[in-house]
Amino acid sequence: MKTISTLSTDDLEEVYKIELLCHAIPWSKKTLASNQGEHYLNLKIEINHQIVGFCICQNVADEANLFNIAIHPQFRGQGLAKDLLNNLIERLLQITSPHVIKTLWLEVRESNYPAIELYNSVGFNEITVRKNYYPTVSGEQEDAIIMAYTLAL
Numbered sequence: 003m004k005t006i007s008t009l010s011t012d013d014l015e016e017v018y019k020i021e022l023l024c025h026a027i028p029w030s031k032k033t034l035a036s037n038q039g040e041h042y043l044n045l046k047i048e049i050n051h052q053i054v055g056f057c058i059c060q061n062v063a064d065e066a067n068l069f070n071i072a073i074h075p076q077f078r079g080q081g082l083a084k085d086l087l088n089n090l091i092e093r094l095l096q097i098t099s100p101h102v103i104k105t106l107w108l109e110v111r112e113s114n115y116p117a118i119e120l121y122n123s124v125g126f127n128e129i130t131v132r133k134n135y136y137p138t139v140s141g142e143q144e145d146a147i148i149m150a151y152t153l154a155l
């Protein structure tokens with residue numbers, strides 16, 4: 003059974019384990035904990051009550067920012083990230099107070115082909131490139147692609 007629901011602070015230990023498995027340069031526990039609260043719409047996706055993925059989204063005025071999305075490596079390629087993103091978009095579309103949210107923004111490493119394909123498949127558009135934005139494990143830098151999804155005009 004697959005369910006998508008809002009993330010709570012009780013989920014953070016489990017989510018942190020997934021974070022470590024999913025990113026070469028993962029967030030710290032502290033960063034994960036600080037990206038919670040009233041300005042966030044953070045979701046988890048569960049299979050048979052096991053958390054297998056999550057997303058972290060911050061809302062500021064009429065904009066939302068997807069800061070993180072990750073699916074446990076053993077559960078990839080089944081459409082779960084797409085389900086999670088489409089669910090997030092549906093929830094963002096329902097927000098009317100204090101602002102209607104017009105745009106969902108994100109940035110992604112230019113080398114992260116699976117994520118870029120995911121965002122394209124959901125309907126994000128590439129807006130610009132931020133040069134040398136990300137550090138890499140080899141100590142170099144990598145460009146960020148800035149993408150946006152239009153929720154309302």
Ligand SMILES: CC(C)(COP(=O)(O)OP(=O)(O)OC[C@H]1O[C@@H](n2cnc3c(N)ncnc32)[C@H](O)[C@@H]1OP(=O)(O)O)[C@@H](O)C(=O)NCCC(=O)NCCS
Pocket residue numbers: 024025069070071072073074077078079080081082083084085110114115116117119120121123
């Ligand atoms: C990016 C990520 C979230 C995708 O999760 P997923 O559940 O495997 O993705 P889905 O199965 O929902 O795939 C949806 C679409 O994304 C694209 N996609 C996903 N993985 C892909 C891959 N390895 N290669 C090419 N396209 C891919 C495809 O277009 C796919 O649609 P399709 O299956 O109809 O072709 C997952 O690979 C991940 O957790 N990566 C590590 C964390 C990360 O990089 N997060 C994003 C930056 S913060």
